[in-house]
Every structure is written in structure tokens, then in C-alpha cells.
Amino acid sequence: xxxxxxxxxxxAKAIRQMEENVHLVDIVFELVDARIPAxxxxxxxxxxxxxxxxLIILTKKDLADPQQTAAWMTYYREHQQPAIAIDSRANVxxxxxxxxxxxxxxxxxxxxxxxxxxxxxxxxMTVGVPNVGKSTLLNHLVNRKAAQVGDTPGVTKGQQWLRxxxxxxxxxxxxxxxxxxxxxxxxxxxxxTGAIKEKLYAKDDVALxxxxxxxxxxxxxxxxxxxxxxxxxxxxxxDLLLKITQKVGMRDDYERASERLILDARRKxxxxxxxxxxxxxxxxxxx
Numbered sequence: 001x002x003x004x005x006x007x008x009x010x011x012a013k014a015i016r017q018m019e020e021n022v023h024l025v026d027i028v029f030e031l032v033d034a035r036i037p038a039x040x041x042x043x044x045x046x047x048x049x050x051x052x053x054x055l056i057i058l059t060k061k062d063l064a065d066p067q068q069t070a071a072w073m074t075y076y077r078e079h080q081q082p083a084i085a086i087d088s089r090a091n092v093x094x095x096x097x098x099x100x101x102x103x104x105x106x107x108x109x110x111x112x113x114x115x116x117x118x119x120x121x122x123x124x125m126t127v128g129v130p131n132v133g134k135s136t137l138l139n140h141l142v143n144r145k146a147a148q149v150g151d152t153p154g155v156t157k158g159q160q161w162l163r164x165x166x167x168x169x170x171x172x173x174x175x176x177x178x179x180x181x182x183x184x185x186x187x188x189x190x191x192x193t194g195a196i197k198e199k200l201y202a203k204d205d206v207a208l209x210x211x212x213x214x215x216x217x218x219x220x221x222x223x224x225x226x227x228x229x230x231x232x233x234x235x236x237x238x239d240l241l242l243k244i245t246q247k248v249g250m251r252d253d254y255e256r257a258s259e260r261l262i263l264d265a266r267r268k269x270x271x272x273x274x275x276x277x278x279x280x281x282x283x284x285x286x287x
Contacts, residue, residue, distance in 0.1 A: 002202045004187035007179050014174040017159055018048050022125060025171060026105055027053040029097070031128030031137065034064035034085055037072050038276040039189040040129045044178050053104050055124075057097065058085040059133035063266075064274045071278030088137040097141070098168050121169045130175030131194045138162060138172055185209075189275045194266055207258035208237045210265055213275060215240070221270040 022028070028049040033040040037058060056076065061069050069085050076083035082104050086093050101122055102109070113119065128134045141164040162170045177195070181187045188209040191201045214222050219233055226244045235243060245257035264270055 002205060004184060004191055004196060004201045005181065006196050006200050007177055010174060011176045012179075014159070014176050015044055015048070018125065018127065018173055018176075021159070021171060022048055022050070022052065025052065025123045025125040026108065027055060027101055027122060027124045029055050029057055029101075029124050029126045029170075031057045031059050031126065031132045031134050033129070033132050033193050033195070034058040034061040034069050034072075035193050035274050036189045036276050037274075037278075039186045040132060040193075040195065042127070042129060042176060042178050044176065045127050053108075054082070055097075055101060055104060056081060056083040057137070058083065059088055059128075059137065061085040062087050063268055063272055065272045068274035068276075068278050072274075072276075075279050086137070088133050088140055093137070094141050094143075094164065098165065102167065121163075121165070121167050123169045123171065125171045125173065127173050128175060129177055129190065129195045132175060134172070134175060138170060141168070141170065192262060192265060192275070203258040203262060204241070204254060207241060207261045210261055211237045211240055211244075214265075214270060214273070218271055218273060225264060225270055 028045070030041070030045050030049075037056075041056075058064075058069065058072065073083060073085060082100060084096060084100055086096065101124060105122055109122075126134055126138060142162045159174070160172050162172055164170055175195075177190070181190075187196070187201070188206055190196050191206045192210055211222075215233055215237075222228055222233070223230070226247045228240075228243065228247065232240060232243055241254055241257065241261075242252070244261065245252065245254045248257055248260055250257045250260070265273065
């Protein structure tokens with residue numbers, strides 16, 4: 001298995017800028033992919049945010065397993081961590097985010113008013129891994145195309161201030177990863193969901209990881225999508241990938257079949273899925 005790692009110079013620069021600017025904001029909006037709520041949390045964000053109020057925003061909930069998303073929301077509530085799961089394009093999203101942010105900052109804003117300070121908008125720093133849907137959300141929040149959107153991770157390179165409403169101003173930051181992943185499973189999750197540039201990982205490695213996951217949690221989706229039978233699921237991951245390669249008419253071109261499998265997963269052709277299983281209620285285990 002090839003090692004996956006991606007931490008270019010612009011990400012290191014973005015982290016330095018976040019460290020310099022965090023004092024300017026009232027709250028940190030950390031966007032995480034609802035399909036990988038744990039793997040897409042950048043440990044650098046916790047270090048930089050320090051004691052700032054912190055809202056976790058689960059993006060792409062429409063691509064995730066709804067039962068797992070609900071379980072993650074329960075987990076956050078139990079740990080007093082403010083969080084919201086969203087469809088970035090939904091019309092209610094800007095109001096939802098503004099409302100929860102106002103709630104989190106209510107004591108601070110009330111204290112400022114009690115001191116006679118002029119009413120002002122909240123200032124939030126938005127952070128997240130590449131391709132988490134940050135630019136799509138920001139454009140919806142400000143109701144204009146202020147941030148460049150693309151399917152390729154790493155589109156946004158610099159920081160900019162955006163005005164959402166009279167209540168909210170946003171500091172947009174580039175998608176950032178961290179210098180070293182704690183394990184390669186985290187890297188594979190990020191690769192499968194599109195947070196890492198394709199040229200930086202072996203597609204067959206990521207496809208094999210996907211097969212292992214879907215075989216365990218969504219076997220029926222594999223059977224239906226690739227016209228397999230129950231006996232096929234008894235094959236090894238490698239043999240199953242070769243079987244799928246033949247089923248989709250690619251003969252022995254398992255590289256193309258690997259790419260097809262990855263894209264099928266991202267485009268919900270295999271149904272909604274969540275790679276990070278929510279911790280059990282009151283426990284640190286997995287469901």
C-alpha cells in the first residue's frame with residue numbers, strides 16, 4: 001500500500017495566517033464532512049482555536065448515512081459540543097447557522113451591550129479540510145459567488161472577509177490538512193471522499209478500502225450496483241475488485257474500475273454512507 005500524504009506550502013501558510021487572525025473572530029466554524037466526521041477534523045484547528053467558541057458544521061449530510069449522522073449529533077450533544085448537520089444549498093441553512101451562532105455567543109454579546117458597546121455583527125472564521133464544501137456554503141451564506149467552487153481539492157488559496165448579513169461576518173480560509181496523518185486509514189477516508197488530489201494516491205488502494213467498508217456495512221448496494229451475487233461477497237477484496245472490473249466491462253483494467261468505484265461512492269451510486277461510525281451512547285466504542 002502506498003503512503004498518502006498532502007501538505008503543500010499554501011496549507012502551511014494558511015495555518016500561520018489562521019494563527020495570526022484567530023484573535024479577530026468571536027467563533028470558529030469548523031466544517032467537517034458528514035461521511036467522515038472524525039477523519040475530517042483537523043487537529044491543527046483545535047490548537048489554533050484554543051478557547052474560542054466552536055461550532056462543528058457537518059456538510060454533505062445528503063451524501064451520508066442519515067442514521068449515523070443522527071448518532072453523531074447525539075454524541076456531540078452528550079459532549080456539550082455545538083454542532084449542526086446541513087445541506088449547504090438549502091434555503092434555511094444561513095438562518096440555521098446564524099441562529100445557532102447567536103445562541104452560542106449570546107452571553108458575550110449581552111455583556112457587550114451591557115457595557116454600552118455598539119451592536120456589531122458576529123465574526124466567524126470558517127475552516128475545514130479541502131473539498132469539504134466550504135466555498136459552496138459561504139457563497140450561499142453571502143448570497144453571491146464570493147468563493148471559488150470546484151470538485152478538485154485545494155481550489156481556495158487565500159483568506160478573505162465576507163459579509164453574510166447584519167449579524168454575521170465570515171473569514172474564509174483555504175482548505176487545510178495537517179503535516180502528518182495519524183494513520184493511513186484516515187488518509188484513505190479523506191481520499192475516498194475527495195479531500196486529497198487524485199494524483200497523490202493509488203486508486204486501487206482506495207477502492208480496496210471502499211470495498212472492505214461497503215462489504216461490511218452496505219453489501220446490498222454492491223450487489224445491486226455491480227450485478228453481483230452473494231457468493232461474490234465471499235471473495236477477497238482483490239478478487240472482488242477484479243470481479244467488478246469484469247462486470248462493468250473493463251476486462252482486466254482494474255485501475256479504471258477502481259476509479260469507477262470511487263466515483264460511484266462519491267456520487268451516491270452506492271447510497272449514503274458514513275465511514276466514521278458514531279461512538280456508542282455513553283461509550284467510546286463504535287456502532
